[in-house]
Amino acid sequence: MPPKIALALCNAWPEPTPGEMPYIEALRAAGATVVTGRWNGDQTPFRDADLVVLRATWDYHRDLDAYRAWLAALPVPVANPVPLVLWNLDKAYLEELAARGVVVPDQAVLPLDLSAARATLAAKGWARAVAKPTAGASGHGVTLVTPETLEELWPEIAASIAPHRLLLQEFVPEISSGGQVSFVFxxxxxxxxxxxxxxxxxxxxxxxxxxxxxLFEPDAAALAQAEAALAALPGRPLYARIDGIFRGAQFILLEAEVNEPGLFLDVAPAAGARFAAATLTWARRG
Structure with a gap:
């Protein structure tokens, strides 16, 4: 019997994005039944699915406790696996990956407190830093600060980050010149x-x-560094996006996305078939 794949969306984005269509079309071409449902809506589409795939659950950070509870209560297999997704929801995971040898920006996870942020900037000696919530999506609450602008920007920062903790990262200037490279697996x-x-x-x-x-064509050394970051995750994902910048030949991980990342099928539409094939393999494993 063809597998039933349920794509998890959300109230804020209740329909698949155009970029997801190569994936959906490839699933259907392979004989799968594809349905969509909202994680914070009617649960009927998920109840008898062979696999729930988290896609556009992009409003999860607005009610993180409810999202965690929804993930934990799903009665069917989920991709990515729930323990891995729960781990990934708090960007403090970057500290764990750093402890496993992955190169990340210098950073600090702090309470949402101006004095703590000011003291960290001074202690680190950063001329520029990026303030962001430890839980967030789509650039929500991301602000560039300096020791001189921190206090002025603090009300805006606090309002956008609450109720989460603050992740303060040293600004990596390479993002402005070379941009970010995202590796999809x-x-x-x-x-x-x-x-x-x-x-x-x-x-x-x-x-x-x-x-x-x-599209970016990595050389063997660049790809090996992204693969090492993937291997450091505490579980094997169906899909993963490894984001970072290059400082010379050194890859610096900015985020390892295994919850609901965009996978750039608008740029690489042929990859939709690869994603579909991997999804069906997972669905048949149960």
Whole structure:
């Protein structure tokens, strides 16, 4: 019997994005039944699925406790696996990956407190830093600060980050010149990489900031570093996006996305078939 794949979306994004269509079409071409449902809506589409695949659950950070509870209560297999997704929801995971040898920016996870942020900037000696919530999506609450602007920007920062903790990272200037490179993997196998260049005067490369996107062809050394970051995760994902910048030949991990990442099928539509094949393999495993 063909597997039933339920794609998890959300109330804020209740329909698949155009970029997901190569994946959905490839699933259907392979004989799968594909349905969609909202994690914070009617649960009927998920109840008898062979596999729930987390896709556009992009409003999860607005009610993180409810999202965690929903994941834990799903009665069917989930991709990515729930323990791995729960681990990934708090960006403090970067500290764990650093302890496993993955190179990440210098950073600190702090309570949402101006004095703590000010003291950290001073102790680290950072001229610029990025403030962001430890739980967030699509660039929500991401702000560039300096020791001089921190206090002025604090009300805005606190309002956008609460009730989460603060992740303060040293600004990596390479993001402005070389952009971010995102490596996409399906079931542990490299699929494609995309370079995202920010708009002039911008450093954020989330979709709402309209970065320029192009396929990126990594050399063996670059790919090996992304694969090492993937291997450091505490579980094997169906899909993963390993985001970072290059400082010379050194890859610096910015995020390892295994919850609901965009996978740039608009840039690499042929990858939809690879994602579909991996999904069906997972669904048949149960």
């Amino acid at each position: 399906y079931d542990g196998v490299f699929s494609h990489a995309v370079q995202l260049l920010p708009q002039p005067g911008e450093f954020r490369i989330n979709g709402k900031f309209q970065p320029r996107k192009a």
